[in-house]
Amino acid sequence: MTEKIYDKDPYLTEFSATVTGCFINADATFDITLDRTAFFPNEGGQSCDKGTLNGLDVLNVELKDDDIVHVVKVYIPEGTTVECMIDWEHRFSNMQMHTGEHIFSGLVHSKFGFDNVGFHLSDNSATMDYNGKLSESEIHELEALANEVIWSNRKVRTFFPDESELETLDYRSKSGIKGAVRLVEIEGVDLCACCAPHVALTGEIGLIKIVSWESYKGGTRLNYLCGMRALADYSRLFTLESELSKLLNASKGDIFGAVEKVKTDLSDLEFKAVGLKRDKISEACYVLKKPILFMEGDNADLLRFAVSELKSRFNGAVAAFAGDDETGYRFILECDSHGLEKLFDDFKFEFDVKGGGRSGSYMGNVEGKQEDIVTFLESDKTFMI
Ligand SMILES: [Zn+2]
Structure with a gap:
């Protein structure tokens, strides 16, 4: 049974002890038992002490029956006197x-x-x-x-x-x-x-x-x-506050107000950006010869806006795509004057399409190249205007 020095003196950090046992583990480390120890083991929800035993790092300390086992990487014969040190800060x-x-x-x-x-x-x-x-x-x-x-x-x-x-x-x-x-x-x-x-x-x-x-x-x-x-x-929090202060170019007392301002500015910019993107879509629709528009991004609202712009310029079926050849396109196919069932069936036959709809309105995602999709649509009688 190991004498537990920490029971009576938790402040003792250096002590001598005699090895009472040394057993090899499967991972080639050694379980050392001592006649007395100041090392607190893993017990009661608390992790074990750190420190050294004859200068060797103690890798783990476990309670086994009445003994406290110190795990080290080197064999130490029974009877050896060892000098031990507890990592005091820990x-x-x-x-x-x-x-x-x-x-x-x-x-x-x-x-x-x-x-x-x-x-x-x-x-x-x-x-x-x-x-x-x-x-x-x-x-x-x-x-x-x-x-x-x-x-x-x-x-x-x-x-x-x-x-x-x-x-x-x-x-x-x-x-x-x-x-x-x-x-x-x-x-x-x-x-x-x-x-x-x-x-x-x-x-x-x-x-x-x-x-x-x-x-x-x-x-x-x-x-x-x-x-x-x-x-x-x-x-850690002080450093974080200092870094935030520098990043926001605000005194520490004004960080909250500065973040609020950044959020407001960002919201204004997003609003303006959407306006600019809509203008760009309107301009693109204005110069189109066919009612087929391809645009960047994956914004469903802008795609819907593009469809309304196409409809304001063209009669019959319109098609709008948002995305790119690599990741695919989100699309809307619409027509106010007649159904698009046949077109959508053919579209599904030609391309990898996920989506659906009915009559004059279909939407979803398609994988394919812009060039191939345009060729397909322009060859369909629906778009042969
Ligand atoms: Zn306690």
């Missing part, structure tokens, strides 16, 4: 995040009676799940209260009560806890069974920020950040 970040979760979950429990039914803490994300619905205003209120607890710099005490003491205590518990119960008490706020390393004073957490939330399995899932991770996210 550990401390996890301690901040984890203790922040205790505070928030304790407040959720005391104010709303909901339990923390899920916890996930990896290097990239952290979520807390509760078995009750929390509204946006309730989440903001809890966040403010949790930060008050952090800034009041309360003591965080970890202890193993004996069975008789445990019976007298009212504590939050997560399912699946085996063996001696380790309790984590945040003075005046929370008492919870937990196996992970925590900070000694809540002030070390710095701050907690809920960054998103969603309904989850009938309750609420929250994404959150504490301490160093919250600072990193603030720096």
Whole structure:
């Protein structure tokens, strides 16, 4: 059974230990067990510590039965004394995040009676799940209260009560806890069974920020950040704001107004662009000898406009196509004076056509070359004007 140094001293980052076992894995890595370790394994929804063992990167740390297994790439014989080092920045970040979760979950429990039914803490994300619905205003209120607890710099005490003491205590518990119960008490706020390393004073957490939330399995899932991770996210947002400010040529306080102006300008330009495109279609229709128009793009409204322009200039059947030879054309075939059933059947026979219609109005998509489509239409008696 490995002695867990982090149970009593989560701040110890360098330690010596003796190898008690070394077993090769299928992927040629080695599982090393030690008589004692400060490496926290993957446990309770939290990912494991990082660090080195005799200078070798520890690739993973797993709990196997009562032992903690350290995965490295090199064989180390049993009985060897190894010098170990915990990646403190990574550990401390996890301690901040984890203790922040205790505070928030304790407040959720005391104010709303909901339990923390899920916890996930990896290097990239952290979520807390509760078995009750929390509204946006309730989440903001809890966040403010949790930060008050952090800034009041309360003591965080970890202890193993004996069975008789445990019976007298009212504590939050997560399912699946085996063996001696380790309790984590945040003075005046929370008492919870937990196996992970925590900070000694809540002030070390710095701050907690809920960054998103969603309904989850009938309750609420929250994404959150504490301490160093919250600072990193603030720096990311600060950079984003600076870049946006430069891009929009606006002061940071005017970014919202500048984006509104860009949206309005874009809308005006789109309106003008549509007007110009309509003018171009009208001009193109004016010089046509046959009522067959090909245009670029895939805009259904402009295609419909082209048909109305063709009809205003020609009697009988008209045909408008939007697209190109490579990707195909959207088309409309129309005639106000007679049916186009035969023309459409022949068109389908000659080309790969998807679409339909009835009597004097057909539309759809066609694959083919402009030249071939024009030749086909001009050879049909409908367009032999
Ligand atoms: Zn904990």
